[in-house]
Amino acid sequence: MTREITARQDEILSFLIDTVRERGYAPSIREISAHFNLNSTQGVQRHLEALEKKGFIRRDSKARAIQITPQLLEGQPGQDEVQMIPLLGEVAAGLPITAVENVEDRLPIRSDWLGVNKESFLLRVRGRSMAEAIQPGDLVLVEKHPTAQQGEIVVALIDDEATVKRFWREKERVILRSDNPDFADIVVTESQPLQLLGRVTALIRKYL
Amino acid sequence: MTREITARQDEILSFLIDTVRERGYAPSIREISAHFNLNSTQGVQRHLEALEKKGFIRRDSKARAIQITPQLLEGQPGQDEVQMIPLLGEVAAGLPITAVENVEDRLPIRSDWLGVNKESFLLRVRGRSMAEAIQPGDLVLVEKHPTAQQGEIVVALIDDEATVKRFWREKERVILRSDNPDFADIVVTESQPLQLLGRVTALIRKYL
DNA sequence: CCAGGTAGTGAACATTTGTTCACTGTCTGA
DNA sequence: TCAGACAGTGAACAAATGTTCACTACCTGG
Structure with a gap:
């Protein structure tokens, strides 16, 4: 499975990271779709599934249960991390x-x-x-x-x-x-x- | 406004911190009450309101919208240092x-x-x-x-x-x-x- | 004794929330 | 031309979720 992500996936991932940093909890599916002016939760769902598959996030079937892979939140993975x-x-x-x-x-x-x-x-x-x-x-x-x-x-x-x-x-x-x-x-x-x-x-x- | 917290508030705050650290998103009101074997969301709500008033957390009226004051997440001196x-x-x-x-x-x-x-x-x-x-x-x-x-x-x-x-x-x-x-x-x-x-x-x- | 604070119960309600289904459109490479 | 990938729409559903109300019990200090 390639870890390349599409441009849209990258946008969504960046939005996730920014939101968690700024307000301390993840956006909901509908908040993500509102932010990108989408009219459908299914589209967002699809992107999140792809990001999870590629190892950038982890999800549970619960409200705002998106965990961003720690290295992404804290910046570059490094020796001292x-x-x-x-x-x-x-x-x-x-x-x-x-x-x-x-x-x-x-x-x-x-x-x-x-x-x-x-x-x-x-x-x-x-x-x-x-x-x-x-x-x-x-x-x-x-x-x-x-x-x-x-x-x-x-x-x-x-x-x-x-x-x-x-x-x-x-x-x-x-x-x-x-x-x-x-x-x-x-x-x-x-x-x-x-x-x-x-x-x-x-x-x-x-x-x- | 005193920042002293009660024993129960401290327990709930610790649970919040541990949960966010472990799985990357906050527990819901009902998850908190389940963890402490409580039968009422109101009791949890009361504690969270107190913790917010005392500056340990910030809340929005949305699912799992609890933000822990960053200093608390970044570790107490001592055990997590x-x-x-x-x-x-x-x-x-x-x-x-x-x-x-x-x-x-x-x-x-x-x-x-x-x-x-x-x-x-x-x-x-x-x-x-x-x-x-x-x-x-x-x-x-x-x-x-x-x-x-x-x-x-x-x-x-x-x-x-x-x-x-x-x-x-x-x-x-x-x-x-x-x-x-x-x-x-x-x-x-x-x-x-x-x-x-x-x-x-x-x-x-x-x-x- | 009583007021106030703390801690909790039980219930109800409206809204939020994630998932799923069936669909359309565009683009690209074979 | 067509299949597959990508991106999205619209809708429905069940469950989760936070808030609010009215209540009880216990403890403590005045």
């Missing part, structure tokens, strides 16, 4: 994992450590299955991703609990392997679909 | 360790992770002496300190080279111990004074 990434506590059932209710803290991560147009969050490791490289209490930076590469460290949901393991795919099954030999592999077959939350891209450990 | 900490490369002889010449990069660290009135820097680990908990390529956050406690992980200069070890003091000598049993202890006596750069307070690992 920092994003406050949520550290999730107990993950409440039924909510999106990064729902506000799940966030217990926030840590600064350099933007170039984060995937482009990827959502990331931090989780605290509980078990010793990846010891000693990854220890209880460590924070892992997780980039949301539904799939993984061989050998990558991933976060999966098993029995409604997030677990950190190394991912191996063999023919018709997936193996979630611990680095700690004291722990057995978890074998996932198609009869119980695997739910990957994402892949681990960094680790942060605090020594008290 | 971030400092760019230098990552040191080759340490040039004769220069203070954190001299500009030694800095190869900077990473954001939350201020409450840093000692009060202490200088900190990041170093990249080279050897495997602390494996597996600390691996080559890992970054350690070092707080400048000339002394250490028993068992702490420290950075010492030995033969003009920074090394990461665990610190033990015995009677008249200091032992710098590796976590990796493949490495022998380094015994430091008074005939070659130990130079501690600091103690390790955090670790950051990036998985490619």
Whole structure:
């Protein structure tokens, strides 16, 4: 998917950015169409869908639920740019994992450590299955991703609990392997679909 | 007009700030009341009116039209405050360790992770002496300190080279111990004074 | 004891809001 | 010439949304 945008899309994106900067909340579909003297919400909808597809905004089906990709609001992405990434506590059932209710803290991560147009969050490791490289209490930076590469460290949901393991795919099954030999592999077959939350891209450990 | 706010107002304001930071747009009145398990939009309305009167937010009579006073969004000093900490490369002889010449990069660290009135820097680990908990390529956050406690992980200069070890003091000598049993202890006596750069307070690992 | 402030309930209402459907027009490249 | 992309129109719908009203309960200071 090309990230080129049309002239009209660019105009609409600029209007979004300006409006959020000036008054602190996004315009509605109808405010956008009024601004451009359009008579139809469908046309605006189409443009917003395209901008979302191309990664410039994120939308929810709620009033003014347009989130502009942070780099666009703050200017050029750069080395010194920092994003406050949520550290999730107990993950409440039924909510999106990064729902506000799940966030217990926030840590600064350099933007170039984060995937482009990827959502990331931090989780605290509980078990010793990846010891000693990854220890209880460590924070892992997780980039949301539904799939993984061989050998990558991933976060999966098993029995409604997030677990950190190394991912191996063999023919018709997936193996979630611990680095700690004291722990057995978890074998996932198609009869119980695997739910990957994402892949681990960094680790942060605090020594008290 | 007092700017003191009540406990409930403070909770609601924090929720607003968190929500805007997390998902880029404000909650609706009903989302706020759902979050706090309230059954009435009027109660929320009352709090928002108070917060507006006291200058913490601005509102329009439109969906999610809550603008948080910019200073509040840009972070309270303390928890959300971030400092760019230098990552040191080759340490040039004769220069203070954190001299500009030694800095190869900077990473954001939350201020409450840093000692009060202490200088900190990041170093990249080279050897495997602390494996597996600390691996080559890992970054350690070092707080400048000339002394250490028993068992702490420290950075010492030995033969003009920074090394990461665990610190033990015995009677008249200091032992710098590796976590990796493949490495022998380094015994430091008074005939070659130990130079501690600091103690390790955090670790950051990036998985490619 | 009472007034005032704080916090909330329950309900109703009008307006806003996003989505969807079916359509038209223009432009461009094959 | 035609298909596809882009840009828009007009309409309808259901849900979301903010405001307002009248009320209750509790707490605290005068």
